Amino acid sequence: MPQNHLNHLSTIVGAANVLAGQDAEPYATDYRRVYRGKAMAVVRPGSTAEVSAVMAYCYEQGISVVPQGGNTSLLGGSVPDGSGQSLILSLSRLNNVRSVDAVNATMVLEAGVTLHRARGVAEEAGSLFPLRIGSEGSCQIGGNLSTNAGGTAVLRYGNMRDLVLGLEVVLPNGEIWDGLRALRKDNAGYDLKHLFIGTEGTLGIITAAVLKLFPRPRSVCMAFLGVPDPASALSLFGYLRARLGNDVTAFELISSDAMDLVLAHIGCQASPLPGTHGWYVLVESSSTADQASADDAFCAALSDAGEHGWIADAALASSDRQAADFWLIREEISDAQTQARGSVRCDVSVPLSSIPGFIASTTTAVLNQAPGTRMIVYGHMGDGNVHFNPLRPTQTEAEAYLQVHGEAITRIIDDAATALAGSISAEHGVGVAKRDELLTVRSRTELELAWKVKRALDPRRLLNPGKVLPTLDSAANTAA
Numbered sequence: 514m515p516q517n518h519l520n521h522l523s524t525i526v527g528a529a530n531v532l533a534g535q536d537a538e539p540y541a542t543d544y545r546r547v548y549r550g551k552a553m554a555v556v557r558p559g560s561t562a563e564v565s566a567v568m569a570y571c572y573e574q575g576i577s578v579v580p581q582g583g584n585t586s587l588l589g590g591s592v593p594d595g596s597g598q599s600l601i602l603s604l605s606r607l608n609n610v611r612s613v614d615a616v617n618a619t620m621v622l623e624a625g626v627t628l629h630r631a632r633g634v635a636e637e638a639g640s641l642f643p644l645r646i647g648s649e650g651s652c653q654i655g656g657n658l659s660t661n662a663g664g665t666a667v668l669r670y671g672n673m674r675d676l677v678l679g680l681e682v683v684l685p686n687g688e689i690w691d692g693l694r695a696l697r698k699d700n701a702g703y704d705l706k707h708l709f710i711g712t713e714g715t716l717g718i719i720t721a722a723v724l725k726l727f728p729r730p731r732s733v734c735m736a737f738l739g740v741p742d743p744a745s746a747l748s749l750f751g752y753l754r755a756r757l758g759n760d761v762t763a764f765e766l767i768s769s770d771a772m773d774l775v776l777a778h779i780g781c782q783a784s785p786l787p788g789t790h791g792w793y794v795l796v797e798s799s800s801t802a803d804q805a806s807a808d809d810a811f812c813a814a815l816s817d818a819g820e821h822g823w824i825a826d827a828a829l830a831s832s833d834r835q836a837a838d839f840w841l842i843r844e845e846i847s848d849a850q851t852q853a854r855g856s857v858r859c860d861v862s863v864p865l866s867s868i869p870g871f872i873a874s875t876t877t878a879v880l881n882q883a884p885g886t887r888m889i890v891y892g893h894m895g896d897g898n899v900h901f902n903p904l905r906p907t908q909t910e911a912e913a914y915l916q917v918h919g920e921a922i923t924r925i926i927d928d929a930a931t932a933l934a935g936s937i938s939a940e941h942g943v944g945v946a947k948r949d950e951l952l953t954v955r956s957r958t959e960l961e962l963a964w965k966v967k968r969a970l971d972p973r974r975l976l977n978p979g980k981v982l983p984t985l986d987s988a989a990n991t992a993a
């Protein structure tokens with residue numbers, strides 16, 4: 514980056530917070546080391562005013578900007594391309610807790626607060642902030658909002674979009690929009706915050722948010738179940754919802770290949786169940802009832818469900834420690850795959866009722882394409898969300914597997930989800946990896962509309978270039 518730019522940015526954020534050369538490199542590679550780019554520099558503002566001044570300068574100078582939170586996104590959205598022409602704007606230093614309001618059940622956090630800390634702040638206030646994802650130690654509230662993160666408690670509490678009341682955003686030209694309203698009802702005009710949620714940093718920089726707090730459950734019950742097949746899991750899910758209602762907080766499906774992989778990855782962790790099963794389910798129920806009554810209701814529901822043959826074996830968590838161990842198995846699957854190398858990652862959603870058929874037919878098609886593939890299939894079944902991540906056979910090199918089969922397998926899975934009126938991206942977003950696929954699953958009208966929004970908010974197209982929006986073969990995406 515030319516020295517004059519570095520000097521000017523240093524006057525805004527301080528020289529220690531402008532990183533160039535080798536110091537910038539770690540920021541240009543994503544968490545899984547799949548997407549490697551090159552940054553002009555990394556700038557780390559410590560306040561909204563500094564973000565605004567950096568953005569105003571970049572707008573004036575025509576410098577493109579890639580916003581970055583915890584850099585845990587899985588589809589390449591948080592790192593620049595290899596041109597070295599973009600600046601990374603790291604939000605990590607913008608990490609103050611501005612306020613916690615127990616009466617109105619809200620908290621105002623800056624974008625760089627990690628999800629782990631956000632959950633801790635809520636807990637200290639005697640409340641719950643329910644977003645729960647495996648990357649919570651690193652991912653940040655700004656990144657969670659920009660990706661509309663989902664995770665394991667969506668069933669009960671919704672996605673990140675459902676957990677926010679107001680936003681503060683710095684626009685591409687540096688202007689600050691103060692939309693930090695904390696109202697549950699507010700129909701006074703367009704609800705503009707939704708433009709910035711789930712749009713992966715292509716329209717503005719989220720600097721702070723008003724988040725909802727929820728009552729902390731007094732009781733939590735958890736079970737790790739062996740089930741014969743996904744159809745049994747589906748019946749079980751319907752039954753438990755009917756019996757326990759909204760108390761069913763998580764319902765996660767895990768294939769036996771995923772279970773084998775994660776147990777080997779964790780090492781010392783033994784399976785909660787003595788035998789092996791075709792499929793596993795992790796189910797959590799939480800409520801404001803006392804623990805003893807909640808345990809009774811949960812056990813009775815599982816026991817009655819067992820009569821139908823939907824459960825082959827069950828282990829109940831008898832302590833917080835055991836519950837944490839159950840969750841560890843589920844949460845480490847993603848890292849286990851990263852370490853094993855050579856998995857094709859697809860994050861699809863289909864109508865809940867279609868899940869068993871989708872898994873069966875897609876598994877057959879993938880095994881026809883690449884015999885010996887390990888079927889790492891898991892996910893938030895209660896939300897209709899399946900992480901369908903075929904993994905190379907043990908004897909095949911990762912690169913060779915991905916080169917020969919990667920694209921074909923992605924097509925099989927995404928086409929099958931699309932044919933069932935599902936989505937090619939349930940919760941991980943688009944980034945660069947899924948961008949061009951949007952040309953096949955979204956109408957021309959929808960993509961042109963998206964480009965119109967982009968041009969209106971970011972006329973110079975400086976914010977997170979090359980992400981989310983595919984290039985259309987007309988003037989639709991040219992600068993206004």
Ligand SMILES: Cc1cc2nc3c(=O)[nH]c(=O)nc-3n(C[C@H](O)[C@H](O)[C@H](O)COP(=O)(O)OP(=O)(O)OC[C@H]3O[C@@H](n4cnc5c(N)ncnc54)[C@H](O)[C@@H]3O)c2cc1C
Nearest residue numbers: 582583584585586590647653655656657659663664714719
């Ligand atoms: C082990 C593991 C488990 C995961 N589990 C889940 C899961 O269950 N559910 C789920 O939904 N995701 C999951 N993810 C994906 C990822 O953690 C989420 O997408 C997360 O919300 C990203 O947050 P981040 O702070 O790391 O954002 P980043 O990766 O830094 O950025 C994500 C996108 O948001 C933009 N961005 C970041 N901050 C801002 C900001 N302040 N303003 C504007 N744009 C911004 C970036 O440019 C980028 O496009 C998982 C990832 C890992 C590694």
